[in-house]
Amino acid sequence: MHQIAPVIHSPPFSRSSGRTARLLGAGLVICAILSGAATSAMASASTMVRNDHGLLTVTPDSPLAARLSVTPVTLASPSRTIPVPGEIRAEPSQSLSVMTPVAGAIISLPVTAGDHVTRGQILAELASGDMAQATTDAAKARAGLDYARRALLRAQGVASAGGAATRDVEAARSAWLQAQAEDDRATARLAALRAQPGQGGVIRLTTPIDGMVSAVNTAAGAFVTDPTAPLMTVTGTQQVWAVAAVPENLTDAVHVGQTVDITFPALPGRTTHGTIAAIEPALHSDTRTLQARVVLANDDDTLKPGMFATVTILTPQPPRIMVPQSALLMNNDTVTVFVEVAPHAYRRRDIEIIYDNGDLCEVTSGLAAGDRVVTQGAVLLNDD
Template sequence: MRVARVSALAVGLLILVLLLGFFLRTHLFAPAHVAAPDAPMMTRQNGSIVVRDGSPLQKRLVVTPVVSARDTTAMVLPAQVVPIPDHQVNVLAPATGRIMSVAVQLGQHVSRGQVLATIAASDLDQAWADDRRARAALDFAKRAYDRARGVLAAGGNAVKDLESARNDLAQAEAESQRTHQRLQVLGARSDYAAQGQVPLVSPVDGVVSTTNMAVGENITDSTAVQMTLLDLSSVWVAAAVPEDRTDDLAGNVTLDITFPAMPGRHCAGPMATLDPLVKPDTRRVNAYVVCPNSDGTLRPGLFASAKLNIPAEVSILVPKSALLMNNDQVSVFIETSPRVFQRRVVTIIYDEGDDVRVQSGLSAGERVVTSGAILLNDD
């Protein structure tokens, strides 16, 4: 009995030793587990940097396309409102004589065909008399021609008599046409003929800017200007450009106009024309822009300020955040294909603001790293 107990105890001790050995081998003396190293976030291949897909580096990079823009340079110039030349009309008296009435005054708006003044003109009386004689002669010549043609048809007249009557008719028609046109030139109207007067009529819609007429005054020179009318429905603004900047006026330039005396009033448009000569006193050339003036508030002589916008060449723009400085060189990283980047040396011009102009090294449409480029800069 005692031997059996000893045998059972020995077997138990053996089993315990075996279990303890297995535990020690498995947990204490087993070689430590070594984790597999992560793949690098970027590698170099043929001079380019390849960023691992899904890596933290890829998430830090912001890539945007290169944009191009047409820059403009601006000059602020002194300017002044002037009438458009073909909207300024000098009114002359159609005939010499005495001024009987003046129907308008300085600054008044007038309409086309409106009577400005009346003139008693002796030349007009002579013109009406010549016209009446010419009409009477024409009527007589027509009747003589009809009579000669009828007599010839009856066989009682020679052909030369009909030809003579036809010649007299042609001369009478020419004289009647001449006297009628003379009345038109003088501005004669039948409702003024009885008084021996000729009306001075406005040829355009406009404003009376100057007048030299007074009732009772004698007009002795038919070439003297009696009134000046301005059509101010639109005006020119003349911007004075320095002579050393006239070469910039080639091409499509625009003018932005403001008026210091009229806050809020603005006008803009392309340059309409340019003075052919430099003004000797200012050494400037006037560039003109047309401004609408339906309310008539833009009066000739009003001072203005003109900003002359001159188009420049198309520029490539990139954010300053894309630039990397390497000694004396400026470079950027461009994405040549998905997750593949290449350094590119560029020539730039610094501007105020967040962007710079690239003179060389980039083209519009290329994709540039605009944020996180410093993480690729491992040189």
């Protein structure tokens, strides 16, 4: 009898099962590689940093040492900034009303409002009877003085030759002194009119400062009868005031001599620096503000009176220990930093700080001036 051997059927081999096997094999290889890399990295880290009861020593030639930045702690005097609204104003001593010293008719008015003028430039010309009288008096006084001088010299010559009495010389001397006084009076009158001999009945009004004609209150052909009425106003623009309105609750923090930064909504990107020159002694009752004045140079004439501004007053603070926020490490509820206690040796230290919006924060305890703090790469150190 023949035995029939059992036939065992194996499942057919598929491509998908082969791909799965290859992927599993590759995964095992990658895991082995990563495990070896992690083990190598841990071994490398342990060789770069040595922990001796919290004292971390970094190998000088290690890559970690190159990534650490250490900065000495110094005292800084940050400034508290107080921004307040402000306004550009013309300096009162540089704003002049132009008036005529005598009555007369305006025969020439070569300027208009908005014109720039320079010192000595003619603003208006007037025909005036008073001016004509003043120039005539000056001419007569000069002629009389010249006649009296020659008469005195003649009398002195005759007296020295023995042909004239002493009283004749004294009379000539008295006449000369009176003529001298009359000439002085006439010359002073012309000086008060800001006129020169020979101008006749025409008086020329000139500007005593460089500036801009801000207002004109008359016209050519008008007859001026009131010498106290301003014909025009000239405003000096070489210097202006920035007037800051300081709120009542901040007045104690503002003092003469403080530095300010001034910006202008109408001039984006421009910042002008100055110092507080004066502070008004009394508050304005309607706004409850104290006005602080800053004198600004305005050679380019870009700062116009009436222009709005923001005046930022810089108030110096007492010296404080400041560190970069990049040096801070959070350890549970404690803020710490790494302090270099020896070359390439660091120890963690607890500190107390006051956070600020900038890159620096104030340290209230835990550090002293001169301590060397790790400001970059502190997170790479590990003393756990």
